[in-house]
Amino acid sequence: MDDSSFGQAVQDLVSRDADLARIVREHGRPVLWTRPPGFPALVLFILEQQVSLASAAAAYSRLAESLGGMSPEAIATSTSEDLRASGVSRQKDRYLRALSAAVLDGTLDLESLAELPDDEVRRALVALPGIGPWTADVYLLACLGRPDLWPIGDRALQVAAAEALGLAAVPDPASLTALGERWRPLRSTAARLLWHGYLSRRGRVETRPELLA
Template sequence: MARLTHASYAEAVETLIAGDRDLARVVARHGPPKLLSRPPGFPTLVYIIFEQQVSLASAKSTYDKVAALLPEFTAEAYLQLSDEALRAAGVSRQKARYTRLVAEATIAGDLPIHALGRKPDEEVRTLLTAITGIGNWTADVYLMLALRRPDLWPVGDLALVKAATAIKSRPHKPDKLWLENLGERYRPYRSVATGIFWRHYLHS
């Protein structure tokens, strides 16, 4: 499966800004985005679930507290944590349930997490979203960050929506169809375009 490298990411940025002056302005103002990546596996998927609908700082704080409770961040060790311990670390009851389901699916083999890198995007998405608590946003972000897939466009991502609204001078929050159509112009590097939009959001 295609996997972005630092070199191919930089090349994709150049291709995108050559074809879109709005993205070119972002890169000229803030510099090119760096390839964002995390190690594939159970810990990263849990981290992304913690990031659902909260700030990045809040999610990192929760993740760090949970990691400190574990001798090793594995699905087996995670299931040994009590609900009280997870709540004390900042994990909501809902996210505790979701992440436990991920751990159980990983152990049972229903989620072959270490083999996802050898599967196409849609198959990865299907396997991930079969688990309660994992929607398209979580699956897309895992594909982008952990598997470094080049062509993801997470239309449900709030940072992407806000950045696209500003960069493309939209008077109102765009709907899903408009965002999907916008993403079409950035194929086959929509993940890289997302990185440029995120860069604008982080600096705005």
């Protein structure tokens, strides 16, 4: 997905969905949220698990600075104390080391993921400790630009859908799956619109992709 196809997808969705159109009317059209594919992006997604975007971005910045860059080699040769000083929990320390080891020994070929179907990308990623369906889905959506991803385990997306659709309760993953059917085959764009409304209402912004440069 590029800016042109994203713009067309937004236009298509808002022309036929009043709830998504309201988000654009109230908060403007979002920019295309992407992240460069590769190891740094997966590190950031792991750090974002169950914490705010701002907290994860701060931890990532501290860690990259302390290691002199973000690479599997840098993580593998660091100490647990190095990671803890940057705000990385013991559990995420284990996840980052498992990811680094898989990349270094060839178990995970990050470059080849772009050529694989969605389900095969998921299988390759969730085979690693600490990478579940949410991490795999947002990597597919944000890094590989797949057009019809719907991260049902994303709490912000659940809340965003409830707010945008005026639901009485925040949908669980099963309910969010059903809700997402109305936006096939453009669910990645629908998710971006819902996240845009969610963040705008709270005065927050997406993490800038420049952080991973």
